[in-house]
Amino acid sequence: MATVLIPLPRQDFDPSEVAVPWQTLTGLGHRVLFATPDGGPASADELMLTGRGLDPWGRVPGLSRIVLVGRVLRANRDALTAYRAMERDAAFRAPLSWEQAGQDGFDGADGVDGLLLPGGHRARGMRAYLESELLQRLVVGAFQRDLPVGAICHGVLLAARSVDPATGRSVLHGRRTTALTWSLEGRAWSVARRTRFWDPDYYRTYREAPGQPAGYLSVQQEVTRALAGPADFLDVPAGAPHAARKSDGRHRDSVADDRPAFVVRDGRYVSARWPGDVHAFAAAFAELLAEGQR
Known part of the structure; x- marks a missing residue:
């Protein structure tokens, strides 16, 4: 069976985008390793675990436990169950450091057969992950070796920022x-900046500078600028089966x-948009691994 590396920030990763792939891969007998900046256990974005703090009364003692908007935006029951199981996993509790995982491109992660890049949006923890030169070199090494690579949500932004020196x-x-x-990101931001009014940019990892158009620093627009052309960024096609269900963010x-x-x-790269895609994303990545093992 394959060994998969999942690099994480020290805090604020999306629990669904890590725990569901972990559950899928380990359930198929694969070995999953984790890596964090310092080799200490990572913690997910607590708002995505509990939903508390996403309603207008989220800072009021006692009332914060009443979760309405947060119930819609947080991880669902399947993802929370997977996350609680992952918290007990020995590899999750004792991760590698980023430096150990990739001191020289991907070569530091000895015996690794695939790389999975999850996301998360909270700037407090995610910026260090997205801006890490260590992780960018590790991503380049995985692509140079033509290993299976999966990226979801902001994990795609890490891949887009990884420049091959060749x-x-x-x-x-x-x-x-x-x-x-941008449709999904902007919609979540629009809701959260009203309901979490004391922290209105919670859903935006990066905000536009004065003079930059709306969405210029969104994940979609930055990723698109790294591609050969805008047509290489794909979203749900108009008229696709279940297009409304795929696009409504609910x-x-x-x-x-x-x-x-x-x-x-x-090829050997698979990508997805947000936690609502995560089961299909995990299955597609597992298929990449299986093809490599045949």
């Missing part, structure tokens, strides 16, 4: 991909129902 271009240049779309996929999911595969 070409001077992003490893995603010339590939087709999806990522967190429906999430499950093991038994992939209708809400949208996943893009290009």
Whole structure:
């Protein structure tokens, strides 16, 4: 069976985008390793675990436990169950450091057969992950070795920022991909800046500077700028089966129902948009691994 590396920030990763792939891969007998900045255990974005703090009364003692908006935006029951199981996993509790995982491109992660890049949006923890030169070199090494690579949500942004020194271009240049779309990102931001009014940019990892158009620093637009052309960024096509369910930001996929999911595969690279795609994303990445083992 394969060994997969999942690099994480020290805090604020999305629990669904890590725990569901972990559950899928380990359930198939694969070995999953984790890596964090300092080798200490990582922690997920607590708002995505509890939903508390996403309603207008989220800072009021006693009332904060009443979760309405937070119930919609947080991880669902399947993801929370997977996360609680992952918290007990020995590899999750004792991760590698980023330096151990990739001191020289991907060569530091000895025996690793695939790389999975999850996301998360909270700037407090995610910026260090997205801006890490260590992780960017590790991503370049995985693509140079043609290993299976999966990226979801902001994880695609890490891949887009990973520039191959042999070409001077992003490893995603010339590939087709999806990522967190501006439609989904902007919609969540619009809700949260009203309901979490004391922290209105919670859903925006990066905000536009004065003079930059709306969405210029969104995941979709930055990823698109790294591609060979705008047409290589894919979203749900108009008229696709279940297009409304895939795009409304309310429906999430499950093991038994992939209708809400949208996943893009290009060779040995697979990408997805947000936690609502995560079961289909994990299954597609597992298929990449299986093909490599045949």
